[in-house]
Amino acid sequence: MNFSEILKEATEKVDGAVAAMIIAADGIPVEEYVSEKLLDLTGLGAEASAMIRDVSLAAENLGLGEAREFSIISDACGIIMRKINEEYYIALVIKPEGNFGKGRFVLKTTVPKIESEF
Numbered sequence: 001m002n003f004s005e006i007l008k009e010a011t012e013k014v015d016g017a018v019a020a021m022i023i024a025a026d027g028i029p030v031e032e033y034v035s036e037k038l039l040d041l042t043g044l045g046a047e048a049s050a051m052i053r054d055v056s057l058a059a060e061n062l063g064l065g066e067a068r069e070f071s072i073i074s075d076a077c078g079i080i081m082r083k084i085n086e087e088y089y090i091a092l093v094i095k096p097e098g099n100f101g102k103g104r105f106v107l108k109t110t111v112p113k114i115e116s117e118f
Contacts, residue, residue: 003114007033010090010110016098017106018077022114023048025087038077038093048081052089069104082107088118 021032027049
């Protein structure tokens with residue numbers, strides 16, 4: 001199964017999910033799947049590197065260990081990002097009324113399917 005199919009499957013498993021993407025830690029998008037455009041995924045990729053850096057630094061400064069997952073919930077949508085490895089993340093975009101708990105679970109179970117590819 002290729003990345004596009006995996007991202008589509010992850011999106012379709014979560015009520016309210018509309019997009020998924022794999023992003024390099026430097027913000028460069030690797031692959032994406034979009035069923036409904038709620039935000040500019042190129043912009044998300046560009047902002048992701050700053051978010052990844054800030055969340056990782058905050059977790060380190062607080063003595064929490066490695067930050068494996070973080071989310072942003074806004075009026076327009078929610079974005080859940082989960083670490084694949086040191087250089088890559090997977091993100092899921094969900095409508096505000098979507099199932100964020102299921103989204104977290106799906107990302108957690110999707111990462112092992114793709115991490116060997118990185």
